[in-house]
Amino acid sequence: MFVSSPCRSAASILHAxxxxxxxxxxxxxxPTLQHRPIAVGGGVVLAASYEAKAFGVRTAMSxxxxxxxxxxxxxxxxxxxxxxxANRQVFDIxxxxxxxVEPMSIDEAFIDVAGLWRLxxxxxxxxxxxxxxxxxxxxxxxxxxxxxxxFLAKVASAVSKPDGLLVVEPDGELDFLxxxxxxxxxxxxxxxxxxxxxxxxHTVADVAAxxxxxxxxxxxxxxxxQLHALAHNRDARRVATGKRRGSIGSQQALxxxxxxxxxxxVVLWRLVDRVAGRLRRADRVGRTITVRxxxxxxxxxxxxxxxxxxxxxxxxxxxxxxxxxDGAWPMIxxxxxxxxxxxxxNLADRDAVQLVLPFERCEAEQLDSVLDAVHERFGRTAIQRxxxxxxxxxxxxxxxxx
Numbered sequence: 001m002f003v004s005s006p007c008r009s010a011a012s013i014l015h016a017x018x019x020x021x022x023x024x025x026x027x028x029x030x031p032t033l034q035h036r037p038i039a040v041g042g043g044v045v046l047a048a049s050y051e052a053k054a055f056g057v058r059t060a061m062s063x064x065x066x067x068x069x070x071x072x073x074x075x076x077x078x079x080x081x082x083x084x085x086a087n088r089q090v091f092d093i094x095x096x097x098x099x100x101v102e103p104m105s106i107d108e109a110f111i112d113v114a115g116l117w118r119l120x121x122x123x124x125x126x127x128x129x130x131x132x133x134x135x136x137x138x139x140x141x142x143x144x145x146x147x148x149x150x151f152l153a154k155v156a157s158a159v160s161k162p163d164g165l166l167v168v169e170p171d172g173e174l175d176f177l178x179x180x181x182x183x184x185x186x187x188x189x190x191x192x193x194x195x196x197x198x199x200x201x202h203t204v205a206d207v208a209a210x211x212x213x214x215x216x217x218x219x220x221x222x223x224x225x226q227l228h229a230l231a232h233n234r235d236a237r238r239v240a241t242g243k244r245r246g247s248i249g250s251q252q253a254l255x256x257x258x259x260x261x262x263x264x265x266v267v268l269w270r271l272v273d274r275v276a277g278r279l280r281r282a283d284r285v286g287r288t289i290t291v292r293x294x295x296x297x298x299x300x301x302x303x304x305x306x307x308x309x310x311x312x313x314x315x316x317x318x319x320x321x322x323x324x325x326d327g328a329w330p331m332i333x334x335x336x337x338x339x340x341x342x343x344x345x346n347l348a349d350r351d352a353v354q355l356v357l358p359f360e361r362c363e364a365e366q367l368d369s370v371l372d373a374v375h376e377r378f379g380r381t382a383i384q385r386x387x388x389x390x391x392x393x394x395x396x397x398x399x400x401x402x
Contacts, residue, residue, distance in 0.1 A: 009148075009170065010114070010123070010148065010170065011123055011146050011147045011148050011153075011167055011168055011169055011170060012112065012113050012114035012123045012146070012148070013110060013111070013112055013113075013114075013146070013147060013148065013149065013150055013153045013239060014110065014111040014112075014113060014123065014126070014127050014130070014144055014145070014146050014153060015108065015109075015110055015111075015144065015145045015146075015147075015150070015153035015154045015156065015157040016094065016108065016109055016110075016111060016127075016130065016142055016143075016144045016157065017107065017108040017142065017143050017144075017145075017154075017157045017158070017161075018090065018107040018108065018134075018140055018141070018142050019050070019140075019141040019142060019143055019161055019162045019163055020047055020048060020049055020050060020053075020162075021047060021083065021086075021106070021107035021140075022040040022046055022047035022078060022083055023038055023039070023040050023047045023048055023049040023052075023076075024049070024140050024141055025079075025082055025083055025086050025140065026038060026040060026076050026079070027049060028139045028140060029082065033049075033074065033076070035051060036049070036051055036072075036074055037049060037051040037052035037054070037055060037057070037070050037072060037073050037074065038051070038052060038073070038074045038075070038076050039052055039057055039063070039066050039073055039074070039075050039076070040075075040076050040077075040078050041063065041075070041076075041077075041078060041253075042063065042075070042077065043062065043063050043253070043255035043257075044060060044061070044062060044063065044253035044254075044255055044338070045057060045058065045059055045060065045061045045062075045063065045066050046059065046078055046253075047059060048066070050162050052066070052070055052073055055069045055070035055073075056069045056070070057069055057070050057073065060253065060294070060298065060338070060339065061298075062255055062256045062338070063075060063255075064256070065256075083106065084106075086138060086140060087106050087107065089137065089138045090107075090134055090138055090140065090142070091103065091109065093130065093133050093134055093137065093138070094109055094111055094130070097111060097113070097120075097126060097129075097130050098111050098112060098113050098116060098126075099241070100112035100239050100240075100241055101239075101241050102239045102240055102241055108157075110150055110153065110154075110239045111130075111239070112238075112239040113126045113127075123146050123167070124146065124165075124167050127144045127146050127165055127167070128165060130142075130144065131144055131165060141162060141163035142163070143157045143158075143160045143161045143162065143163060143164050143165070144157055144160070144164075144165050144166075145157030145158070145159070145160060145165075145166050145167075145168070146165075146166070146167040146168065147167075147168040147173070148168075148170050148173065148233075149233055149234075149235040149237075150235055150237050150239065151186060151230055151233065151235040151237075152168055152173060152176075152177065152233055152235070153168075154186075155177065155180070155184050156168050156176075158184070159180075159184075173233050174208075174232070174233065177204050177231075177233055178203065178204050178205035178208060178231075179203060179204070179205065180203065180204050181202065181203060181204075182196050182197075182201060182202060182203065182204060182206070182207055184204060185204060185207065185227055185230050185231065186226070186230060187223060187226060187227070188227070189300075190299070191299070192219055192223065195218055195219055196218065196219070199218055201218075204231050205231075207227055207228070207231040208228075208231035208232055210228070212224060212225055212228040215227055215228050245347065246345060246347060247286070247288075247290070247343045247344060247345035247347065248275055248278050248279055248282070248284070248286070248343065248344055248347065249275060249290070249292075249341055249342060249343025249344070250271045250274040250275050250278075250341065250342060250343075251271065251292060251339055251340065251341030251342070252267055252270070252271060252339065252340055252341075253338065253339050254267065254337060254338050254339060254340060255338060256296050256336065256338050258336060259336075259337060261329070264325070264332070264337065264340065265322070267340050268318070268321060268322060268325060268340065268342065269318065271321075271340065271341065271342040272314060272317050272318040272321055272342055273314060275317065275342055275343065275344055276312055276313065276314040276317050276318075276344075277314075279312035279344060279347075280312045283349060283350045283351070284312065284347050284348065284349060284350060285310035285311055285312045285347070285348055285349075285350050286310055286311070286312070286344035286345055286346050286347045286348070287306050287307050287308075287309070287310045287311075287345075287346040288304055288305070288306045288307075288344065288345040288346040289304065289305055289306075289307065289317055289320040289321050289324065289342070289343075289344055290302060290303070290304040290324075290341075290342070290343045290344075290345060291303050291304075291321055291324040291325055291328065291340070291341070291342055292339070292340070292341035292342075292343065293328060293331070293332065293337060293339070293340060293341075294337070294338050294339035295331070295332075295335040295336055295337060295338065296335060296336030296337070296338055297335065297336075298338070299335075301328065301331060303324045303327060303328050304324070304345075305320050305323065305324050306346065307320060310346070310347075310348055312344075312350065317342075317344060321342050
């Protein structure tokens with residue numbers, strides 16, 4: 001595994017982020033969609049073009065709300081094979097640029113270019129050339145931020161959008177960072193932002209002026225110390241390639257139609273099947289089962305439970321997730337649900353986990369192995385649980401390797 005140096009005096013970390021990735025691929029492949037407001041998805045917006053965003057259309061918004069905001073909106077069904085191929089082409093360019101590339105999602109990555117000055121020029125030149133290659137070779141717009149830390153590079157790429165390049169030199173870091181709204185700090189969503197606003201904290205400079213313990217009293221110990229550090233651009237994390245995921249999960253957007261418990265249970269089984277199958281294919285096991293909820297008002301909640309022993313078996317993961325969902329059901333009945341997700345964390349390699357008695361695999365694990373073999377040879381629809389045959393199978397988004 002390559003890792004970048006923890007100490008650097010120059011802006012040499014790139015954060016490269018494809019702009020409205022799915023929508024940009026659709027506009028690239030269909031010239032009639034260029035410069036027009038489009039949304040990729042069906043009942044839920046998966047991605048919106050910048051022309052649609054100008055009307056207020058946003059990711060995860062219901063199709064009905066999007067059409068109300070933008071009457072001329074063009075809805076395009078997703079083509080995940082095209083997005084996966086575009087991802088491969090773009091990441092080939094990233095890895096041709098530097099050996100130290102840390103993928104963050106299907107459309108963004110950190111790239112360390114600190115050791116490439118003599119070979120490829122300054123970080124600004126490297127970033128400019130990377131953007132040119134992505135535009136010329138793949139036909140997609142990409143925004144790049146360049147800074148001394150991962151945090152600031154990501155902020156810079158976001159500020160540079162759409163299709164921009166922003167370099168933050170070390171002597172101008174705080175001048176750039178401090179006027180920005182608190183939402184630019186990593187981890188600050190709507191709920192945390194509201195707490196900060198209630199205390200009169202609206203900019204990063206406001207947060208930087210607070211003592212750490214004062215922030216802790218507002219947002220909690222972990223978040224308080226994190227925000228204080230980021231507001232001063234203290235971020236020692238290095239760019240690392242070859243890192244494995246800390247969790248494996250799957251989620252499904254549900255739209256804003258009211259769902260019965262039976263319908264939600266079907267979705268839960270599908271999600272658990274996907275997650276457990278991915279764990280086994282990656283030869284990994286995990287202990288912490290997390291259920292993620294997004295309500296009809298787009299607010300979110302997360303609930304977790306840890307097992308005594310790590311597993312990749314479908315049955316215990318489903319039983320735990322179902323129990324967590326039971327506890328959250330009163331909230332769902334009151335507020336509706338527009339997205340359900342399941343993730344398994346506290347991961348370890350299967351071979352590194354101490355065996356527990358009895359050593360023999362149980363019947364449920366043997367069934368998992370048979371199902372995995374059938375799915376591998378004949379596809380996931382060759383054999384399915386009867387429970388999951390009802391309703392909409394949902395959209396399975398393309399993912400980075402586990």
